[in-house]
Amino acid sequence: MVCRQTVHYGIAIGSFGSRALERLHSRYDARGVNPAHVRRLDAILDLLDGPNPLAELAAPAFRLHRLQGKRAGEWSVKVSHGWRVTFRLEGEDVRGVRYENYHH
Numbered sequence: 001m002v003c004r005q006t007v008h009y010g011i012a013i014g015s016f017g018s019r020a021l022e023r024l025h026s027r028y029d030a031r032g033v034n035p036a037h038v039r040r041l042d043a044i045l046d047l048l049d050g051p052n053p054l055a056e057l058a059a060p061a062f063r064l065h066r067l068q069g070k071r072a073g074e075w076s077v078k079v080s081h082g083w084r085v086t087f088r089l090e091g092e093d094v095r096g097v098r099y100e101n102y103h104h
Contacts, residue, residue, distance in 0.1 A: 012049060013025065013045070013048055013049055013087075013094045013095075013097055014090070014093040014094060014095045015095045015096055015097070016096070016097045016098070017086075017096045017097060017098035018032075018097065018098045018099045018100070019032065020032030020033045020099055021033070021041065021045065021085070021097055021098070021099045022097075024038070024041060024042065024045065025045045025049075033099065034080075034083070036080065037079050037080055037083060037099075040079050040080065041079060041085065041099065044057070044062070044077055044079070044085050045085075045097075048085075048087065048094045048097065049094075053089075053094060054075070054089070057077055061078075062077045062078060063076075063077065063078040064076070064077050067086070071086075073088050074086050074087065074088045074096070075087055075088065075089070076102075079099070081103075082101045082102045082103035083099070083100070083101050083102075084099075084100060084101075084102055085097060085098065085099055086098045086100060
C-alpha cells in the first residue's frame with residue numbers, strides 16, 4: 001500500500017524507533033502499519049515534522065500527553081484504541097518516533 005505524498009517543512013524528525021513509521025514517512029510505504037491507521041499516522045508524522053509539533057498536536061483529538069515512570073521524557077499521541085505514536089523531544093529535535101500498542 002502506498003500513501004499520498006506530502007511535502008515536509010520545518011524541523012525534520014531526527015530518528016525513528018519504528019521501521020514501519022520510517023518507511024511510511026520517507027518512502028510512503030505502509031508495510032508494517034495497520035491499513036486503517038495510515039492516514040492518521042501520515043497526519044501525525046507531518047505535524048511532528050513541523051516547526052511546533054507540541055502546539056500542533058495539542059488538539060483534543062490527538063490526546064497528546066507526557067508519559068510518566070520509566071517513560072518519563074516521552075510524549076504520546078493517540079492513533080486508535082491502544083495504538084499510539086510515541087516520541088521524545090531533544091531541544092527542537094523529535095527523536096525515537098515509535099508506533100506501538102500500549103495495551104499489549
